[in-house]
Amino acid sequence: xxxxxxxxxxxxxxxxxxxxxxxxxxxxxxxxxxxxxxxxxxxxxxxxxxxxxxxxxxxxxxxxxxxxxxxxxxxxxxxxxxxxxxxxxxxxxxxxxxxxxxxxxxxxxxxxxxxxxxxxxxxxxxxxxxxxxxxxxxxxxxxxxxxxxxxxxxxxxxxxxxxxxxxxxxxxxxxxxxxxxxxxxxxxxxxxxxxx
Amino acid sequence: xxxxxxxxxxxxxxxxxxxxxxxxxxxxxxxxxxxxxxxxxxxxxxxxxxxxxxxxxxxxxxxxxxxxxxxxxxxxxxxxxxxxxxxxxxxxxxxxxxxxxxxxxxxxxxxxxxxxxxxxxxxxxxxxxxxxxxxxxxxxxxxxxxxxxxxxxxxxxxxxxxxxxxxxxxxxxxxxxxxxxxxxxxxxxxxxxxxx
Amino acid sequence: xxxxxxxxxxxxxxxxxxxxxxxxxxxxxxxxxxxxxxxxxxxxxxxxxxxxxxxxxxxxxxxxxxxxxxxxxxxxxxxxxxxxxxxxxxxxxxxxxxxxxxxxxxxxxxxxxxxxxxxxxxxxxxxxxxxxxxxxxxxxxxxxxxxxxxxxxxxxxxxxxxxxxxxxxxxxxxxxxxxxxxxxxxxxxxxxxxxx
Amino acid sequence: xxxxxxxxxxxxxxxxxxxxxxxxxxxxxxxxxxxxxxxxxxxxxxxxxxxxxxxxxxxxxxxxxxxxxxxxxxxxxxxxxxxxxxxxxxxxxxxxxxxxxxxxxxxxxxxxxxxxxxxxxxxxxxxxxxxxxxxxxxxxxxxxxxxxxxxxxxxxxxxxxxxxxxxxxxxxxxxxxxxxxxxxxxxxxxxxxxxx
DNA sequence: GATGAATGAGAATTCATTCAT
DNA sequence: CATGAATGAATTCTCATTCAT
Numbered sequence: 001x002x003x004x005x006x007x008x009x010x011x012x013x014x015x016x017x018x019x020x021x022x023x024x025x026x027x028x029x030x031x032x033x034x035x036x037x038x039x040x041x042x043x044x045x046x047x048x049x050x051x052x053x054x055x056x057x058x059x060x061x062x063x064x065x066x067x068x069x070x071x072x073x074x075x076x077x078x079x080x081x082x083x084x085x086x087x088x089x090x091x092x093x094x095x096x097x098x099x100x101x102x103x104x105x106x107x108x109x110x111x112x113x114x115x116x117x118x119x120x121x122x123x124x125x126x127x128x129x130x131x132x133x134x135x136x137x138x139x140x141x142x143x144x145x146x147x148x149x150x151x152x153x154x155x156x157x158x159x160x161x162x163x164x165x166x167x168x169x170x171x172x173x174x175x176x177x178x179x180x181x182x183x184x185x186x187x188x189x190x191x192x193x194x195x196x
Numbered sequence: 197x198x199x200x201x202x203x204x205x206x207x208x209x210x211x212x213x214x215x216x217x218x219x220x221x222x223x224x225x226x227x228x229x230x231x232x233x234x235x236x237x238x239x240x241x242x243x244x245x246x247x248x249x250x251x252x253x254x255x256x257x258x259x260x261x262x263x264x265x266x267x268x269x270x271x272x273x274x275x276x277x278x279x280x281x282x283x284x285x286x287x288x289x290x291x292x293x294x295x296x297x298x299x300x301x302x303x304x305x306x307x308x309x310x311x312x313x314x315x316x317x318x319x320x321x322x323x324x325x326x327x328x329x330x331x332x333x334x335x336x337x338x339x340x341x342x343x344x345x346x347x348x349x350x351x352x353x354x355x356x357x358x359x360x361x362x363x364x365x366x367x368x369x370x371x372x373x374x375x376x377x378x379x380x381x382x383x384x385x386x387x388x389x390x391x392x
Numbered sequence: 393x394x395x396x397x398x399x400x401x402x403x404x405x406x407x408x409x410x411x412x413x414x415x416x417x418x419x420x421x422x423x424x425x426x427x428x429x430x431x432x433x434x435x436x437x438x439x440x441x442x443x444x445x446x447x448x449x450x451x452x453x454x455x456x457x458x459x460x461x462x463x464x465x466x467x468x469x470x471x472x473x474x475x476x477x478x479x480x481x482x483x484x485x486x487x488x489x490x491x492x493x494x495x496x497x498x499x500x501x502x503x504x505x506x507x508x509x510x511x512x513x514x515x516x517x518x519x520x521x522x523x524x525x526x527x528x529x530x531x532x533x534x535x536x537x538x539x540x541x542x543x544x545x546x547x548x549x550x551x552x553x554x555x556x557x558x559x560x561x562x563x564x565x566x567x568x569x570x571x572x573x574x575x576x577x578x579x580x581x582x583x584x585x586x587x588x
Numbered sequence: 589x590x591x592x593x594x595x596x597x598x599x600x601x602x603x604x605x606x607x608x609x610x611x612x613x614x615x616x617x618x619x620x621x622x623x624x625x626x627x628x629x630x631x632x633x634x635x636x637x638x639x640x641x642x643x644x645x646x647x648x649x650x651x652x653x654x655x656x657x658x659x660x661x662x663x664x665x666x667x668x669x670x671x672x673x674x675x676x677x678x679x680x681x682x683x684x685x686x687x688x689x690x691x692x693x694x695x696x697x698x699x700x701x702x703x704x705x706x707x708x709x710x711x712x713x714x715x716x717x718x719x720x721x722x723x724x725x726x727x728x729x730x731x732x733x734x735x736x737x738x739x740x741x742x743x744x745x746x747x748x749x750x751x752x753x754x755x756x757x758x759x760x761x762x763x764x765x766x767x768x769x770x771x772x773x774x775x776x777x778x779x780x781x782x783x784x
Numbered sequence: 785g786a787t788g789a790a791t792g793a794g795a796a797t798t799c800a801t802t803c804a805t
Numbered sequence: 806c807a808t809g810a811a812t813g814a815a816t817t818c819t820c821a822t823t824c825a826t
Binding site: 623624625635636639644645 | 821823
């Protein structure tokens, strides 16, 4: 019988707690403006303790991506193998929307710290993934507007995550609205194919 | 014979040059990662010279907004006074697209440094402007999806500015494609009004 | 044979050493004219080390007060509880004179950096203490001259600490002479009470 | 017809105005904490203008002493020539008290910025004057206590200038009270001479 | 009698990182 | 698994001062 079910969960989970607090602060105040001191203080450990668990500051961020972006990664992997049908595309969006919702803070962080992401290893990787996803959605020889539509669909899903924060109602409802619009865009882009 | 042909061209333009270099670096490397030392070095002046022209680092950024975002400001002002017709909305997008193109680096900067913008005075102001613009485009009692469409239109215009950079072809063509998609979205949102 | 006889004696005493050197320099050259660089250099540590031990420059000074002015504080506490007899007053002066001698450099510092003290937290606190001490010595309804005498007694004790430095003889003898004059003044002020 | 009788008295008096504002700020916030920028701003001129009138910051302060401390200087000159009678001493105190009142801000400044004064030329000079004044008051072979009394008298007059500020009543009355106490002290010191 | 533009030196402070214990 | 103590490099900013105009 484990000793502390809901008591202060200290112990093997320090790594986890660092990640939690780090993500919270990174998302809240930005990567550069969050210092390791702050993270350590909020956790009531010393800065040196952080270095026991992670090699560098960038590493902490990296670990967040590894842990939180994996579902997204798998989704993209899966998507790349599907046939390029409309149904597939729609399903991809549906799943991507959920993936985003599941790691909201992380994606919000990315959205708001793009300049920072650019020279972080995790940033490069993420950008590559996005492009692969885009490649699944769009038709290479489609007119520019349709390409934009696909891009727009993706981007709106990202941005919607937090930009609609101070707009209105129930988050889940909003998510579905965004998904609907994105699906519309991709559908339209897909349909244009035939009329060419 | 004029005294300094190519000698130190230290005329009244230093302030301008600071702004130029600052915007360049801010956009390129991000606000926090750009130090005043770098700006000064690139200009071959001392850091103190920057402080002769601007009170703080934030002030430099602020001045960029004042100078570059004014056309946008005036556009929004104008937009707020127009009747809420479809044509108006389309015209607004058209003009906004141009305004964005005219201050591309600045808007790219904003897009990529949102976390930073959040606690800058200029950030607050900009956000407020965006919301006003959104208010002109959307119908307050429209269904959520239509609201999202309007938001999406705006956001895609911003993001498109630079996110399409590493995608393809002629910038002007891309801009028009983005504008077209945005217009579609707003048009669709507007038209839904009747079918309610 | 212990490992570092005269090697870097970098034990737990750094904080102390900072305080020592800081007080020395603050008293010698004034608070503003003493830079953290100087303190660090004289200690052969880096500036950052100072910040490990103290949050700010003002904090270093604050800590000196906390450590050195405590005896004085306790004395004032004690004084406030005594009956307002002449004997008490004399005893207070006697003790205060000793307290001053025990933290000579600190009081000299205060005396010579009043302008600085004014906007330091420690300054406010000290002033409040002085007024409380004065309140114990003087009779609230005594004539103005007697109030001045009490104030003068106190002030002379402070100033004497260092102003007599370049005057003459044995410090301890001087201290006693100052105390005697101060006692005279307070005694006179107290005696006047009856003749009113 | 003169153009500006009571209008902004600009013109030949800038030097004066600099001195006024400088003294005001020096006394208010301390010498080091007062920057030339502040002085210039309050005068609505540029820093460079200050340098037209004074060679350095220290020079501004120096000029204040030259202008304001001259009466004191003359007094001391005069005092040094008088016979060493009790009446003389009393007269000296009386005059000195008035001299102090006439340049209150300057003396307050000195009192509160002793650490600064120490390495200013004006500081050295002033200290020398004080010692000469002290030499006129005290008897060289008097017991230590009596020497202290003289010193105390002088010092109380200085300190009283502003330390009694937050104590009570009418300034002029306070000045007289201080003078009275100082006179008492010197008288006592003088009288002891006989009883030796 | 002043300004506009700049500089060189230096201030306080913060940060990511290291390492012996 | 962690801390205490420290560092080196950087950062933003301020100051007294200079000088051509």
